Amino acid sequence: MKIGVISDTHLPGAGRELPKQLIEELKKVDLIIHAGDLTEEKYLNSLKSINEVKAVAGNRDSFPLQEKLKEKLSFEVANKQVSVIHGHQFGGRNVLQSLNYSFPESDVIIFGHTHRPFNEELGGKLFFNPGSPTDKRLEKNYTFGIIDIGEQIKSEIKILEEGL
Template identity: 30%
Template sequence: MCPPTARYRLTSPIGVISDTHGLLRDEALVLLQGCDLILHLGDVGNKEDDSAILERLDAMAPVHCVRGNIDKASWATRLPMHQDIIVNGQRLHLVHRLEDFDPETPCDAILHGHSHKPRNEYLAGKLLFNPGAAGKRRFKLPITLGKLWIDQRGIRSAIIHLPLYIPGVAAAEH
């Protein structure tokens, strides 16, 4: 796991995932391949062995993670409630619940989870980005994650729907 404050110079995309709730789908791992940094926006899981999700992600790329409301296991107590990182000069603020964001926080993007509803929009000059939920399905919401590209043009972002079937990859729990 990465330190709570860090600066990065990246040319590859940043993977953004949230609300895995104890399930790291093979499809998510495939879509995160090639990312130089992975951000997990909380609700990793509430069991002791759910820390393995962060370990698997960390084997792919450096990981920053914030604590979600279900992250109650002993390993999760080390996770911060929010983090600020700088990538290619852009300030990213990570928080699980958007209502826990302090509007006085200087940032270019607010990355949040919790609602399981994907969000990708600019308000008042700041990117509000929720990758949705990549773990267990909630209601009829889609299974998604996100990617960010940060360069001289600024921050570009995308919500990616997990196909839930990739040839040659075992199907995950739906």
């Protein structure tokens, strides 16, 4: 299963819509995961018009969206346990340790909040932050991620050639 992973889109504050290149890439996946900070429900609905979406609430999401989305999700994909959380709950300290403690049974842990891409396997688990496709204040590139789950888990951070 090929999964498109995004986080921290912060629309409309970071722009009015998702980058066209990102939309084209998301049309090629089996599932979209958004790790929080969509901000408004209409952007979640835009993603749902592209593909199936699993999303969690972030600290910058509107109150109605926070009411609709869970703070964290865990589900199975191709016999692998995937968990998603925005990450603001950890206050920036010992994030990987907190993620590992929060999801001890997970094979893949997806998080956001920092806007910084992270793609590392530690202790047999993939820790994955796609960065942001719309905000590069903390990084030099707009980014998103692809995770391919089959017999093995393959993951990559992809750089968008264009911004908003």
